[in-house]
Amino acid sequence: MKKKIAFQGRRGAYSESAARYLFGEDIDVLPMDTFEEIYQAIETGKADGGAIPIENSTAGSIYENYDLLAKWRHPIIGEVQLQIEHCLCANKGASIESLKHVMSHPQALAQCSHFFEENPSIEKVIFFDTAGSAEEVAKRKNLTDGGIASTYAAKLYGLDVLRTNLENIKGVNFTRFYAIQKAPVDVSASENIKTVILFELANDDKPGALYGALGAFAKRGINMTRIESRPNPDKPWGYIFYASILANPKDPKVIEAFEELNRYTNFTYRLGSFVRGKTERLKYEA
Known part of the structure; x- marks a missing residue:
């Protein structure tokens, strides 16, 4: 039976990719609306584990998850540092010139601020999740709305990628994710332990x-x-x-x-x- 691994966001989120690095590709993923729902799912047995972001190299700590780790005390069993690469995605047939609105998570919008400075006619729209913005664009089926997400999310929702590496500074945006579950794991005598x-x-x-x-x-x-x-x-x-x-x-x-x-x-x-x-x-x- 496949492990059920929870993450915050929609299918195609960076946290989903982190979950696959942390727990293996052969898993069933459980998208959650909030971080606390991940911990609740682990506590009740709905999920076997979870992938949580704890720190970003440019935006800093994700304080909510520090507080939730203290509240729930689910053991950390692994970590991965994932390079974040944003892309601009839209429905087939759209172009940068046709876009009037681009939506994404506030952090992603901020990390891609140079794009909006170069394209002042495009309005940035705050959305709760990067992958969720790609899902929403696909639902609207127009040529005027775009999203900022991963290329994985763009392909998952059938969108075209109009530009890759949209972030202001290339190659320096990383997020550290922890793997958590109900029971701790035993570590070997390896020196490479955190x-x-x-x-x-x-x-x-x-x-x-x-x-x-x-x-x-x-x-x-x-x-x-x-x-x-x-x-x-x-x-x-x-x-x-x-x-x-x-x-x-x-x-x-x-x-x-x-x-x-x-x-x-x-x-x-x-x-x-x-x-x-x-x-x-x-x-x-x-």
Whole structure:
């Protein structure tokens, strides 16, 4: 039986491509309207796993998913960095000259702002999803509406690709996706392991509290690649920290680091340990 993997958006979304990298091509995909529906589907067993975007190289963190990881605590079991390449798509017979409106997700519109500067007669229209914009254009069946999405989405909905690599700066737009599911996975003794943790400082008003907590890793030569803070929903002006470290939780020095970290925190929780992800390009075609 194929695994059912949930993602936010419509068929053809970048998250669908990420899901296939993370869980394999032989899966059934479950498009969801919201990120939280992914976690709910995993919790109830409707989905076996999910692909969630956590960070974009140009737009930054996807804060909603940081907060949902803390709320649901579904283990992270893998990651992939996907190169995002936008295309301009429209119904067959359309041209850039015939377009009056181009719709897409606000981030995609912003990332392709130079196109609209070069074509001031075309109005940009905000839509909830890149792939959803391609679906909507196909439904309208006219020559005046276009969308910004992936070439995969354009082909999936039978649209022509009028221009590829529409983004302002080519080759630097990447999104990191996590694979999540109900149960954690065991990691081998491989050195190429990333571990993601979240913690709350016990004395966050004490000078050097965060410095001391992070020092548990620094003094042991453990590389921390990212740290993020988010408001604690249960404690006004309190914060929860997320940290990514290149470390195997089975390593004795990592075990020691966590033991020292616990002296500075109210809680420490390991969200997941997994093989460090690769950078990939879109390759799935409709």
